[in-house]
Amino acid sequence: PICPNGSISCQVSLGDLFDRAVKLSHYIHSLSSEMFNEFDERYAQGRGFITKAINSCHTSSLTTPEDKEQAQQIHHEDLLNLVMGVLNSWNDPLLHLVSEVQTIKEAPDTILWKAVEIEEQNKRLLEGMEKIVGRLHPGGLGNELYSRWSGLPSLQLPDEDSRLFAFYNLLHCLRRDSHKIDNYLKLLKCRLIHDSNC
């Protein structure tokens, strides 16, 4: 039974919070990956977008660990702060993605539906992470990281090729950042809940 001794210490355990966060981050990345692949197959073939997408994510100013060693050396507080920073930095672009994706010519429902689902689930994951951070660091994490997105005008460009590239780049970055978040959360869960012995 939930809360056997009434409201005393009646809360979702940290382990359960992490389990739910990891299940959500895994789901968000799977959706982001499918959405990117669908868009790439349908709108980007032969346009060489990948060469222009290099080094162009709005979150690249957030220095994140790029291999296992770096990720294991970073303090969990800083890794949590990075995850929060990346998640927060995607709120605004995801909101606009939902409305702008509908303007793409013959955008299939599956892309539209995924954009809506990812925007919703990203907010839900952010709510969960705030709960986890509040549990681990009641005083908060100190300097909040955030990277502003200024890509809306490029999603509304008249020239189709430029506009499609803007979408391609946004979905490429979403796939990348959602994978980072998923990977870091799985690492944090093993470290904080299972003493690095998953």
Add this chain to the structure above:
Amino acid sequence: GQPPGKPELIKCRSPEKETFSCWWKPVSDGGLPTNYTLFYNNEGEESFYECPDYTTAGPNSCYFDKKHTSLWTIYNITIKATNEMGSNISEPHYVDVTYIVQPNPPVNLSLALNKHTDGKLYLLMNWSSPPLADVRSGWLTLEYELRLKPEEGEEWETIFVGQRTKYKVFSLIPGEKYIAQVRCKSDHGEWSKWSSESYIHLPKEFRLKD
């Protein structure tokens, strides 16, 4: 007249881990019109809120839509019954949405007799996930359980099959008429109801091994 009896919250349920509803048992009201209010608060919060929607889930119920449903907190829920003589409050009922997920039953359960390449006959059971859940397969991981018995038989044979949506059954009695059902559950939640029954009449010469 009397003040109302103590109300009791019967059950809370979420079909897809996105929304949830709770139902309570009306009290013995001694003939006086009784009014019910549901209050809830989340762990660590002082303030209480009132039920956002008393109608969607039917009489004596409260429906929490997506905006009011959180996976990250435990809800402390109480019901207050009031009539002109006074009021009465239920015991607090604690709810963690992940643990009250009870999907709708699986659908399209089909039974077919198949022959293995090496001649052996077996029963192939096939089914689909419940409509609401199949759209978000990555979000709601469903596991299934089958049960099977001869029509006249008393005892069901129950088989847990994990995330599969088809299953081969070998150990069957030739000439028998079988009833089969399937149900599902999300990782921490409750089993759904059993699906509607499916039937198959095995031919007499249905050998297990030629």
Add this chain to the structure above:
Amino acid sequence: GQPPGKPELIKCRSPEKETFSCWWKPVSDGGLPTNYTLFYNNEGEESFYECPDYTTAGPNSCYFDKKHTSLWTIYNITIKATNEMGSNISEPHYVDVTYIVQPNPPVNLSLALNKHTDGKLYLLMNWSSPPLADVRSGWLTLEYELRLKPEEGEEWETIFVGQRTKYKVFSLIPGEKYIAQVRCKSDHGEWSKWSSESYIHLPKEFRLKD
């Protein structure tokens, strides 16, 4: 003699998200000895670097050890073929190690006959993650899939089992000799090859139901 044809990069693969290797197809070299050099640069960097290790991953390959492997960044890789008559350069090949993870197969697949508390016999399958994969720290998350068939049978029965490393199988034919294999994939990557085969011969009186 002729200058070499245009080299072509065939595949890049990371077995555990910590290192990766790339392979290219040797060109038609018109009988002249041809030398290959691999150049790469990382997203946001101007300068190009040469392959750090041409031997570890075998002929016509380049191996990037941990120090030279980063995730979430695009490698721009080209191959240059040179002989005494001249040289030729491949198309650029863009790789993000994040999306080329294909683990080695699981190991130590064992099959054992067990009896359930209710007397039912079942086959317990047990295996371990591939040696190089660091599942313990959470850097790599592996999911598994089993397949099983009677030795003479054509059709494999495939079962996805998520992150578990053991599984109980109930629906089997008594007296049959079974072959089993297991494979794995990183949570968002490519399936490994199937493991080597394991066998078990079920006794005749292996009743599924007493």
